Amino acid sequence: MSIFDKDLDRWHTRSEKWDGMLEKFGTSDLIPLWEADMDCKCSPQIIDHFRKRVEHGVFGYTIRDDAFFNAIINWQARRNNWQIEKEWIRNAPGTIPALSAAILAFTEPGDEIIIQEPVYYRFFNSIILNERKTLHNTMIFDGDQYLLDFEGLENMITERTKMIVICNPQNPVGKVFTKEELLRIGEICLKHNILIVSDELYSDILFDGRKHYPIASLSEALKMNTITMFGPGKGFNLPGLKASIVTIANPELMKIYDRTADAIELFMKNLFSIEGVIAAYEYSEEWLDEITVLLQEKRDYVVDYIRTNIPEINIVKPEGTYIAWLDMRFLNMSDAELEAFLVNEAKIGVKYGHTFGKGGSGFIRINFASSKTLLEEALERLADAVKKQLAK
Known part of the structure; x- marks a missing residue:
């Protein structure tokens, strides 16, 4: 099983990234790329360590x-x-x-x-x-x-x-x-x-x-x-x-x-x-090294997809982290219009660039630490929405 299991279900686990979408965006019908955590279980070593602590049963x-x-x-x-x-x-x-x-x-x-x-x-x-x-x-x-x-x-x-x-x-x-x-x-x-x-x-x-x-x-x-x-x-x-x-x-x-x-x-x-x-x-150092390789592969996939299929978007190739910064200014939208476009047309939940201060207006931040299946669907949604918008 891959670390980023496509069948991992985070709904109804009090996940801010997933269960918090309704409060954040007014709908849960989005692919969540916004909150900065990973759609994967932590290392088996960490889980085993916690399990032993839980089995002790005293949490003083x-x-x-x-x-x-x-x-x-x-x-x-x-x-x-x-x-x-x-x-x-x-x-x-x-x-x-x-x-x-x-x-x-x-x-x-x-x-x-x-x-x-x-x-x-x-x-x-x-x-x-x-x-x-x-x-x-x-x-x-x-x-x-x-x-x-x-x-x-x-x-x-x-x-x-x-x-x-x-x-x-x-x-x-x-x-x-x-x-x-x-x-x-x-x-x-x-x-x-x-x-x-x-x-x-x-x-x-x-x-x-x-x-x-x-x-x-x-x-x-x-x-x-x-x-x-x-x-x-x-x-x-x-x-x-x-x-x-x-x-x-x-x-x-x-x-x-x-x-x-x-x-x-x-x-x-x-x-x-x-x-x-x-x-x-x-x-868990070995697990970290493994997941870093996977995250770099995901980074490369997202960058290559956008540059090939949505070349209008200027994506800043991240040198670290599992977040990517996308320049959406070609759409000539206000920040409010861009937010509405992403929620209503692309149906993806992202972090909006203007919240990150000066120089952020017109940009968005996406989190690519998810399964390949979910990323593919999110990027396809974004590509279709951009294509339709530019055709207007």
């Missing part, structure tokens, strides 16, 4: 023991050649709560925080709802790939600029930052005393032999000026566990972060999140 308060810390430390050493220490590690119920805690800890209302758009839309909530100001360092789209605007980054900095939030690999465009790009970001931030918060949640899914570089691993100065967030949620299909990890090497920064995180009870421990981290990082 839990601790983070050496097995938890060692799984994280060994994972980063093996996969990313990043040597981290137990004292740097904290848990969090997701990267966004961890980001919000960092914003509260290290900035004041009215301070400026840089983001590089288009980027995950919940970054905006963490900034705006905490009464901070967003600085928009919009990436440059050259028609093929996204480039970082270093000149714009440095020119926008003021005395109120306190933090930059980077997303590597980048959601939604699938960009994997190069070592040189990260060093240039780091150089600018160190020069202007700007704290780096790095969301590296998708870092386990990389294509074409690319390597992930945690920015905190690139120099001693960057190590002491970076808060890194990652976890097994995306790579091992465990996002519902909210099993995120925060690392801070600088003890002074950690004291400040701990005080804020404790005030909002960020470090409450979930038993299955802890078990999920251990089962993923210690026992």
